[in-house]
Amino acid sequence: MISSAVARGRPKRNSGQPVGIQTVETALDVLGIITQEGSAIGLSELSRRTGLIPSKLHRYLVTLVRYGVVKQSISSGMYDLGPTALRIGLAALNRHDAIGSAQEVVSALAANTGCSVGLYVWTELGPTLVRLEIGAYLPTVLRVGTALPLIHSATGRVFLAHLPASETARLLRKERADAKADGLDFPTVQEIAEMSQAIRNSEIYWTRDAIIPATVAVVPILRKAGDPLCSIVAILPRGRSGDSQKARIAEQLQAARDLLQKEIGFDIADDELASPAAQRRVRELQGRLEGLAQVRQESGKP
Incomplete structure (x- = not known):
């Protein structure tokens, strides 16, 4: 007040x-x-x-x-954040070197895999989309600035698993209250804890139980344990979510994670980065990034 x-x-x-x-x-x-x-x-x-x-x-x-900082609904008269607030928030994120690097990586991942690839950061509204590269298939419309729920989205569950409970408690209470008011089932505290532990134990969270009707893979980019900088989500095209395709996309996502976490100083185990396979993945992704930078330079794009 x-x-x-x-x-x-x-x-x-x-x-x-x-x-x-x-x-x-x-x-x-x-x-x-x-x-x-x-x-x-x-x-x-x-x-x-x-x-x-x-x-x-x-x-x-x-x-x-x-001034567009707030908008008012014509139908309900209620107030929410407006387009100017979104532009300010995205501009602030773009000035963060690590987020800028993550956006470049998203472009490379989409080019390498043919997937639609999104970049989400944590805000007071929840996991919020700040970059989207559309690949061969996108079964629904996603808008930059859209925030996802915690329980009923793949990206939300990854943030829920890696963030401290104090960061997610308010939104989780709201989602639980909304589900109760609508007469819908909601996971118990124990079920959420078990799900979160399983996600933390996995390098990549694979699921078809998401808002998007497709196979998705989510990888968190950690500054340190319990402190995700962002999450990258890959949406696989129809007919390309078999084991071999998933293994190839997993390699690309792991390379992206290693590249970004090394840049922001996350203490990755030496043997994880020293393996020839990991080094090859990172070199391949770096090569793609350099190629994209060259294309932008030649076209005069920033």
Whole structure:
């Protein structure tokens, strides 16, 4: 909740910190609550959460909507993050060197395998798509900026397995409450723990039990244990998910993981990177990346 002094427009008195522009701070507090909600929120609930009276809150929302930071649903009147907020978030991610490298790797993986390949990062909304390279087959429409559920998506389950429980608890409670309200089954705490342990024990998480009606493979890119930088998901084309095809794609995903985790300083066991097969996979992927960079340079693309 926004403090009463802030709600009345008076500067906060906090020794050691300069006084800023109070209306901007209040607008950012409103935006922060919308972000934390994880889904659209109505005016009355937002008023309750912020402590601002609806008429005053509405004026802030009008400005935020005008600049595209927030959007309002025409049908429901509820408020959610807008396109400008998405552009700001993606721009911030692109300035992260490791995420930039991961996006390059996604392009190489799609070219190498023919799969559609997506890059997801963890945000307050959950696993969020930041890059998608469409390959030979994509059975559904995926949009950059879309957040996935934890339990009912393959990528969500991988983040759930590798993140600390404190990071995922809020979204998991919400998904459980939504399932109960809709009369749907939801896994028990023990079932979730067993599933998460199985995922952690696997280098790559393979499943057909996902939002996308296809065989998918998800590999986490770890900064350290319990701290995934991102996850890469490969969506296999129809008729190309046999054992031999899956083995080839697994090699590519492992090479991508090794390349990125080495770049960000993850302590990979020496014998994992020293094997000739692992070195060959990494060299092959690096060669593809260099080829893509050369093509962009010759075409004048950034």
